[in-house]
Amino acid sequence: MPLLEIHNLHASIQGREILRGIDLSIDAGQVHSIMGPNGSGKSTLSYILAGREGYTVTEGSVTFNGQDLLALAPEERAAAGVFLAFQYPVEIPGVSNATFLKTALNGVRRRRGEKELDAMEFLKLTRARCRQLGMTDEMLKRAVNVGFSGGEKKRNEVLQMALLDPRLAVLDETDSGLDIDALRIVADGVNALRGPDRAMLVITHYQRLLSYIVPDRVHVLAHGRIQRSGGKELALELEARGYAEFGIDEAA
Amino acid sequence: MKPDAEDYGHLPPGLPWLEALRTEGRRRFAGLGLPTPREEAWRFTNLGALDRLPWRTAPPDPVTVIPPDFLPSVVPAGEAPGPRLVFVNGTWRPDLSTPGPLPHGVVLTGLGSALSDHPAVVEAHLGRLAAVDGHALIALNTGLLASGALLVLPAGAVLERPVELVMIGAGSGADRPLAWHPRLLVVAGAGSRATLVEHHLSLGGDPACVNLVAELFLGAGARFAHYKVQRENPASFHLATVTGRLERDAGYEGFLLTTGGRLSRNEIRLVLDGPGATARLNGAYLVRGRQHCDTTTLIDHAHPRGTSRQMFKGVLDGEARGVFQGQVLVRPGAQQTDGHQLHRALLLSDHAQIDAKPELEIHADDVKCSHGATVGDLDEDALFYLRARGIDRDRARSLLVAAFINEAIAEITNPTVAAAFESLADGWLTTG
Ligand SMILES: Nc1ncnc2c1ncn2[C@@H]1O[C@H](COP(=O)(O)OP(=O)(O)OP(=O)(O)O)[C@@H](O)[C@H]1O
Ligand SMILES: [Mg+2]
Numbered sequence: 001m002p003l004l005e006i007h008n009l010h011a012s013i014q015g016r017e018i019l020r021g022i023d024l025s026i027d028a029g030q031v032h033s034i035m036g037p038n039g040s041g042k043s044t045l046s047y048i049l050a051g052r053e054g055y056t057v058t059e060g061s062v063t064f065n066g067q068d069l070l071a072l073a074p075e076e077r078a079a080a081g082v083f084l085a086f087q088y089p090v091e092i093p094g095v096s097n098a099t100f101l102k103t104a105l106n107g108v109r110r111r112r113g114e115k116e117l118d119a120m121e122f123l124k125l126t127r128a129r130c131r132q133l134g135m136t137d138e139m140l141k142r143a144v145n146v147g148f149s150g151g152e153k154k155r156n157e158v159l160q161m162a163l164l165d166p167r168l169a170v171l172d173e174t175d176s177g178l179d180i181d182a183l184r185i186v187a188d189g190v191n192a193l194r195g196p197d198r199a200m201l202v203i204t205h206y207q208r209l210l211s212y213i214v215p216d217r218v219h220v221l222a223h224g225r226i227q228r229s230g231g232k233e234l235a236l237e238l239e240a241r242g243y244a245e246f247g248i249d250e251a252a
Numbered sequence: 253m254k255p256d257a258e259d260y261g262h263l264p265p266g267l268p269w270l271e272a273l274r275t276e277g278r279r280r281f282a283g284l285g286l287p288t289p290r291e292e293a294w295r296f297t298n299l300g301a302l303d304r305l306p307w308r309t310a311p312p313d314p315v316t317v318i319p320p321d322f323l324p325s326v327v328p329a330g331e332a333p334g335p336r337l338v339f340v341n342g343t344w345r346p347d348l349s350t351p352g353p354l355p356h357g358v359v360l361t362g363l364g365s366a367l368s369d370h371p372a373v374v375e376a377h378l379g380r381l382a383a384v385d386g387h388a389l390i391a392l393n394t395g396l397l398a399s400g401a402l403l404v405l406p407a408g409a410v411l412e413r414p415v416e417l418v419m420i421g422a423g424s425g426a427d428r429p430l431a432w433h434p435r436l437l438v439v440a441g442a443g444s445r446a447t448l449v450e451h452h453l454s455l456g457g458d459p460a461c462v463n464l465v466a467e468l469f470l471g472a473g474a475r476f477a478h479y480k481v482q483r484e485n486p487a488s489f490h491l492a493t494v495t496g497r498l499e500r501d502a503g504y505e506g507f508l509l510t511t512g513g514r515l516s517r518n519e520i521r522l523v524l525d526g527p528g529a530t531a532r533l534n535g536a537y538l539v540r541g542r543q544h545c546d547t548t549t550l551i552d553h554a555h556p557r558g559t560s561r562q563m564f565k566g567v568l569d570g571e572a573r574g575v576f577q578g579q580v581l582v583r584p585g586a587q588q589t590d591g592h593q594l595h596r597a598l599l600l601s602d603h604a605q606i607d608a609k610p611e612l613e614i615h616a617d618d619v620k621c622s623h624g625a626t627v628g629d630l631d632e633d634a635l636f637y638l639r640a641r642g643i644d645r646d647r648a649r650s651l652l653v654a655a656f657i658n659e660a661i662a663e664i665t666n667p668t669v670a671a672a673f674e675s676l677a678d679g680w681l682t683t684g
Contacts, residue, residue: 050640074640075640075645078639090636094654103647111642
């Protein structure tokens with residue numbers, strides 16, 4: 001049984017249909033990538049998986065680990081093991097990153113029936129993860145994402161992912177805004193999480209990320225549908241030829 | 253509210269000047285009556301519900317039992333507390349109070365004792381800032397004046413620890429609810445420094461009405477911090493009129509934390525009555541259900557180089573209603589005035605309501621003044637982000653509300669008080 005199974009998913013926002021029949025299944029242990037032109041619905045799909053309000057699913061289903069994912073609240077999905085690294089991480093003035101991370105981690109642990117971490121245990125774990133991602137302790141004291149550079153925000157997403165220990169990680173353009181070194185650090189962070197129980201869905205515009213995080217499958221999303229799927233070489237082909245074959249000029 | 257002969261009868265016999273003042277207060281109040289929304293200053297706050305209850309002026313109450321651990325303090329347990337005066341149903345309770353230690357020359361006592369032990373300083377100040385003409389609540393308070401507190405700081409005196417005033421409404425058990433009219437008199441000599449914390453709370457659920465008037469005299473260069481938390485039960489009424497005069501280079505820092513009361517009105521009127529005076533007046537209110545919370549401020553810049561800073565933040569849930577009226581007046585000649593005011597409200601429900609009326613009245617040309625008012629609801633993107641990380645909805649909401657409120661609480665310069673107020677606000681968030 002696949003870990004994630006999306007079947008004939010149709011979804012609209014404010015009456016406009018964005019997803020028009022997505023079929024996608026991902027097995028545990030696999031990394032899939034979605035590429036596709038701007039505005040094709042990649043972020044929409046990732047938000048629907050994470051449970052954001054405002055979308056109407058008009059048809060189809062999403063099954064995660066045997067559960068009807070769409071029936072769960074966002075926090076229940078997080079506890080069940082769904083993690084979305086946001087394309088645009090949200091700034092939250094007045095809430096320190098440390099408070100945020102600790103509340104999130106303990107919220108998820110509580111729902112998973114695991115022991116909550118005390119302040120010392122949390123700090124030890126978080127500091128270790130920060131170091132691996134080249135983040136300073138000072139970034140824990142600051143308000144969530146406020147004043148973070150684009151790259152720092154993306155690292156903060158990967159830090160959250162590492163702490164929350166998801167079963168399905170959806171990375172929405174986590175590579176955009178990263179310098180070359182940061183890209184490698186973030187990719188290493190993601191690769192460290194690869195394992196037989198976990199699956200990843202990597203949304204990106206660039207083949208470059210996929211040379212670090214090598215996918216098992218690559219899908220092309222355009223016009224709200226998966227138009228083509230293939231192996232990792234599909235990414236190279238898209239990089240060379242663009243999306244013209246799908247009736248779209250990416251520059252437009 | 254129509255005080256009768258019986259109400260007046262409870263007053264202790266006073267000094268002739270005081271009797272004259274009380275008589276004048278009663279006469280004025282009889283003419284004015286309670287304010288109504290027809291008056292501009294009361295447009296958004298209707299005292300009709302208060303007026304309909306059969307109030308009785310609280311008689312002296314030296315006996316109501318208060319459990320010792322009920323008495324609040326901003327000082328954490330285990331640290332040495334400062335002086336604390338406790339009032340129950342308007343009566344000063346020396347048996348519950350811990351007045352000392354105080355530096356030489358500092359006076360801190362109930363108004364009754366003050367009248368017998370320090371009559372000159374009381375006579376020289378009482379009623380000088382809080383004038384009975386034209387102000388019904390001051391007139392009423394003056395007419396029924398029977399209790400309160402006096403704090404006198406000689407020039408240069410420094411109080412290290414906060415002075416705390418605890419005012420408890422403890423119910424009457426009787427069929428008529430109790431009202432009382434305390435007076436707070438602070439005379440801070442030149443260059444003195446002190447911090448005062450007012451706690452207003454209820455023991456039990458009986459309705460009460462507090463009609464407090466404060467008169468604050470800050471001498472040249474004095475620094476006075478004045479923090480107040482009002483968390484009375486949701487059946488009670490809390491009316492406070494604070495008048496203050498700041499002489500040259502004096503500094504006032506006020507903070508109002510309001511979570512309680514069926515209806516509360518804090519009216520703060522500060523006159524910057526010497527060059528270089530600074531007023532910082534901030535606050536936070538968190539209300540729900542059918543609570544009504546009115547904050548009305550007037551900063552009167554009467555001399556050059558005055559500074560005023562105001563930041564108020566409100567959180568309203570249920571059908572609660574908030575009112576913020578902030579007036580900044582810059583008189584002719586008050587050049588180089590620097591006045592800023594900000595009010596921000598967060599509406600957590602579609603049925604909550606806020607009326608905000610900032611008012612700048614400027615009669616000088618070389619001034620920097622601004623005001624801002626915003627009303628919003630919780631940031632849905634932030635809420636989703638937190639929930640997507642496994643934080644449940646209620647916790648996510650309270651994190652965001654706390655972040656909003658803490659920006660105001662961060663304006664409190666006394667760290668002990670800031671911590672105490674932050675946890676009081678947190679307490680509001682974690683109780684439904
Ligand atoms: N709140 C909204 N209201 C109306 N239209 C929306 C809204 N959110 C998204 N859309 C539209 O849905 C379509 C898909 O957007 P989405 O963000 O999913 O694209 P994407 O594939 O992630 O693009 P990109 O590569 O630029 O990130 C776009 O045309 C977008 O304008
Ligand atoms: Mg996108």
